[in-house]
Amino acid sequence: MTSSSSSLSPSSCLRNLFQSPPSHPFSRKSSLIFVSRRHLVRSALREWREYEDAVKRKDLAGALRFLKTVQVIDKQPPPDALIESINIAAPPPPGLDWEVLDACLNADDMRLVGSAFRFLKDSRGLLPNFGKFSNIVLEGPREVTPTVLMSATGLEVTKLAPKKWGLSDNSSIALAAFLGGISYLLSQDIDLRPNLAALLGLAFMDSLLLGGTCFAQISCYWPPHKRRVIVHEAGHLLVAYLMGCPIRGVILDPIVAMQMGVQGQAGTQFWDQKMESEIAEGRLSGTSFDRYSMVLFAGIAAEALVYGEAEGGENDENLFRSISVLLEPPLSVAQMSNQARWSVLQSYNLLKWHKAAHRAAVEALQVGSPLSIVIRRIEEAMSPTR
Numbered sequence: 001m002t003s004s005s006s007s008l009s010p011s012s013c014l015r016n017l018f019q020s021p022p023s024h025p026f027s028r029k030s031s032l033i034f035v036s037r038r039h040l041v042r043s044a045l046r047e048w049r050e051y052e053d054a055v056k057r058k059d060l061a062g063a064l065r066f067l068k069t070v071q072v073i074d075k076q077p078p079p080d081a082l083i084e085s086i087n088i089a090a091p092p093p094p095g096l097d098w099e100v101l102d103a104c105l106n107a108d109d110m111r112l113v114g115s116a117f118r119f120l121k122d123s124r125g126l127l128p129n130f131g132k133f134s135n136i137v138l139e140g141p142r143e144v145t146p147t148v149l150m151s152a153t154g155l156e157v158t159k160l161a162p163k164k165w166g167l168s169d170n171s172s173i174a175l176a177a178f179l180g181g182i183s184y185l186l187s188q189d190i191d192l193r194p195n196l197a198a199l200l201g202l203a204f205m206d207s208l209l210l211g212g213t214c215f216a217q218i219s220c221y222w223p224p225h226k227r228r229v230i231v232h233e234a235g236h237l238l239v240a241y242l243m244g245c246p247i248r249g250v251i252l253d254p255i256v257a258m259q260m261g262v263q264g265q266a267g268t269q270f271w272d273q274k275m276e277s278e279i280a281e282g283r284l285s286g287t288s289f290d291r292y293s294m295v296l297f298a299g300i301a302a303e304a305l306v307y308g309e310a311e312g313g314e315n316d317e318n319l320f321r322s323i324s325v326l327l328e329p330p331l332s333v334a335q336m337s338n339q340a341r342w343s344v345l346q347s348y349n350l351l352k353w354h355k356a357a358h359r360a361a362v363e364a365l366q367v368g369s370p371l372s373i374v375i376r377r378i379e380e381a382m383s384p385t386r
Contacts, residue, residue: 048096055099058106064116067100068123097124098372105249105371110271117246127375129382131244133350134291144341153348159309160300160344162317226252227366228303229266232312234361235302236268238354238378239347240295245270249371267315270295284326293343294350296320301347302358357381 054062097120104113121127141148146157233250240247248269272295275288296316303310320340324331331339351358360381364374 052096052099055103058103060100060103060107060112060116063100063103064112064119067097067119095372095376097126098376099370101247101372101375102370104247107248110246110248110276111273113248113271114246114273127379129379130241133242134244142338142342144338144345146341149341149345152345153304155304155308157341160304160341161310162300162313163311227362228307228311230362230365231302231306232299232310233266233268234358234365235298235300235305235347235351236270236295237374238358238361239298239301239350240268240270241375241378242350242354243291243295245272245291245295247271247371247375250365250374252365268299279326283328284323289323289327289339290343290346292323293320293339294347297340297343298347298351301344302351304344305348305351305355305358354382 051063051066054066100116100120104116107113117127117130121130149160150156229252233252237247237250248271250266250268252266272288272292275284275292278284278288296319297313299316300310300313303312317340320343321336324336324339357378360377361374364377369377
């Protein structure tokens with residue numbers, strides 16, 4: 001069979017392919033760009049996985065460095081000329097940006113923690129309520145007498161004083177149960193003296209050397225006690241957040257708290273950059289001291305708001321006294337008492353106005369949620385569209 005068309009050699013086919021214009025104005029160039037961008041998206045998705053790995057390793061510097069250098073692809077891709085000059089990434093799954101906060105817990109440099117919070121707020125448009133109350137002092141008199149406190153909260157000053165172990169309702173019940181059990185065993189002619197002596201000796205050593213950490217570890221499994229501790233720490237967390245103090249993390253395990261140098265059974269670690277700078281300069285302004293005092297006494301205020309009295313907070317009071325002596329001139333005992341009552345009242349009112357946010361933080365901590373989830377629940381509870 002013959003054909004009127006002439007045959008083409010392989011070389012001529014290649015020449016025609018490269019010299020002839022494409023059949024569609026976008027066919028060749030657009031396909032190359034599409035392949036390039038598809039490759040970039042695959043690479044970007046791989047980088048997001050690297051970011052997630054950094055978060056899991058608690059590598060805050062690495063996770064934050066990735067977020068700062070990446071540009072998220074939206075519906076309009078970047079110009080061709082910029083493709084090779086920037087790092088781009090596919091849109092992350094919802095909440096992935098927030099997870100950088102979960103890497104804060106192991107950060108040795110609190111400035112990095114502050115950078116993470118500022119980045120999410122300023123560069124990502126998240127954390128709208130972070131620092132919302134940083135520059136204001138809630139209305140009310142500076143002189144807060146026990147009578148003023150009573151009229152504002154309905155609580156006597158004694159209800160806001162941390163309880164020693166054995167004096168609080170929870171510890172009294174535990175002590176009564178312990179003594180009841182000992183009495184029952186003795187009535188059954190079971191000699192407990194050798195074991196009891198050893199037990200008391202261990203309890204004494206725990207109190208002396210570990211600050212009661214072992215007993216706290218056991219008591220944290222008792223639901224009512226665990227819930228109260230969470231209510232206390234959620235108060236610290238929420239007030240610190242609203243006052244613009246970056247939060248490193250909330251530690252609820254007494255053993256972990258001891259390993260991280262946190263005094264007490266649990267702790268919320270926050271940072272006040274302005275206060276740290278002032279202390280480094282050998283001074284402390286009243287504004288910084290007010291903010292710090294409010295965060296310190298927020299745990300006591302939270303317990304008072306939820307339970308009608310506070311049990312925890314002894315270490316918070318000790319920290320408050322240690323900071324009070326840094327003021328020039330140092331506060332007198334009467335002035336410290338007034339500042340403490342003022343701080344409790346301010347935190348009490350702030351938490352009262354944001355009960356839903358505090359409750360959301362409590363529920364998130366109750367189920368063991370990481371910091372990023374706790375902060376998101378706070379923001380959701382405070383959202384005007386809620």
